[in-house]
Amino acid sequence: MKGNGADRSVPGTLYGIGVGPGDPDLLTVRAARILSVVPTLAVPKSVSDGSSLALEAVRETLESRTTPPKTIELVFPMTKDPAILETARSENARVLSEALLQGDVAFISLGDIFFYSTFGNLLDGLRRQIPEISVRIVPGITSFSVASALTGLPLVQGSESLAVVPATYGAETLEQILDTHDSVVLMKIHRVYPAILKILERKGLCDRTIYLAEIGTPRQEIVTDIRTLKDRTLPYMSLLLVRKNLRAVRA
C-alpha cells in the first residue's frame, strides 16, 4: 500500500470493504489481509445501519494485529433533511481526507460495499471534494446470498431471474415484480409487513416465501410460515425470500 506515512503529500488509498453478514468467517481473504495492516479504520455510525456488526465481523482480524489501527467514526444521520445530510457529508469528507493524508484508510460496511451501503453516498461526496482520490473496492457477501445459504435451497438456477427490491415500493410495482421474476428478495419489510403479507397471500406465494432476520447474530431467526409474523414488530435487518419455481419450500 502506498502513502503509509512516508510521503504525506501523497494521500493514501481509500479501501471500501464489504465485510459480509457479520460472521468473521465470511470475510474474504483480501479483506482480512487489508484489515490486518491498514493504518486507519473508518466505521460508519448510525442507530440502525448495523455498524457494530461490521466492526464485529473484523474484530478477530483486528485483535491479531500487533498495533491496532486508528479508528475514525463517520456519522450518517437517519434523516431526509437535505441540510443535515449535506453537513454530515462535508464533515465526513473532511475527516476522511484528513485521515488519507496520513496513509491508507479502510471503510467497512456489512454485506457488499456497493449493495445498499452508505459508502456509495460517501464516495460520491468525496469524489466531488477530492477528484484525484484513489479508491479500491473489495466486494463482500450479500445478505441475500447468506439468507439463501441458510435455507439450503438455491436462489436462482438456469434461466431464472432475480429481483431485489425494497418492499417500500408501491403495491402495484411489487405485484408486477412478483409476476415477472422467479425469485424475489424483499428488503426493508419491517415497516410495511402487513401490506406485503396481503400481496403474497393474494398471489398464493406464502408457502414459497421464507423470512430471515438478523442473520449472523445471536438473534438470528428463520421463519417458514410467514403468516405467523402478522402481528409482530419486525427488526430492521430482516428480509423475505420469495421463490416461485420451487416446490413448496416447507419440506
Add this chain to the structure above:
Amino acid sequence: MKGNGADRSVPGTLYGIGVGPGDPDLLTVRAARILSVVPTLAVPKSVSDGSSLALEAVRETLESRTTPPKTIELVFPMTKDPAILETARSENARVLSEALLQGDVAFISLGDIFFYSTFGNLLDGLRRQIPEISVRIVPGITSFSVASALTGLPLVQGSESLAVVPATYGAETLEQILDTHDSVVLMKIHRVYPAILKILERKGLCDRTIYLAEIGTPRQEIVTDIRTLKDRTLPYMSLLLVRKNLRAVRA
C-alpha cells in the same frame, strides 16, 4: 468435521462452496479453512461452466496442504436432452454418495454456490437419492458484485431496486424489467448481444451500461462504450451492468 473415515457407516458432510470470481483473494475465510482440510474435492466438469477457474481460485489453498485432497470430477453435460441429463444426474449422485462414505466432500463452484450454479440441480437429485444427506452451504462473492466493484460505482443505493436476468428472455419482458428497475444485470448475453444492444439503444441506456467479461482472468475486459461490441463474438463469461440512476457512467 464428522465422518473423516473413523466411522464409515456415517456419511460425511457435503459442503457446497462458492469460491467467488476466480481470484484466490476473494475466497471467504470459511471456504479457505474447509478446503485446507477436506478429504475430497468435487469439481464440476463441462466445457463452458468455468470449472478450471473454480479450481484456480482454490489452488493456493490446496498447495498449502501437506496432503492434497482426493479429487473427483462430476460431469454436467451441456444439453437439454432429458435422458442424457438423467444419466448424468444419477451417475453424479452415485460418485458423490460413494465419496461421502469416506468422509466430507467439498463441491466448488465459481461465484455464489446458490446463484446460477450447477450445484442446485446436483443437490436436488442427491436429496432424492439420499434424503438424510448432511449439506452445508458456504456462500461466495457473486460475479455482479465483482463487476460492480471493478466499475467503481455503487450497484444499488437507498430505495433503488435490482434485477438479475438472463438476457435470453424475450424482448418484451426485458424491456419491462429495464423500465421497472434502477439497476439491471444482464447475464448470458453472448448469443443475443445485437438484440440486447438494440433494446438499450432504443431506451437511451447505452451510456449507462458497462460490459464486463472474463472477470478475474488474464482476458478480463471492461468496455464502457458498448456500441463498439456490435460485431464481436462475445465470450460466455460476460455480462452487462445497466445503471439508470447514475449520471452517464463514462466519467
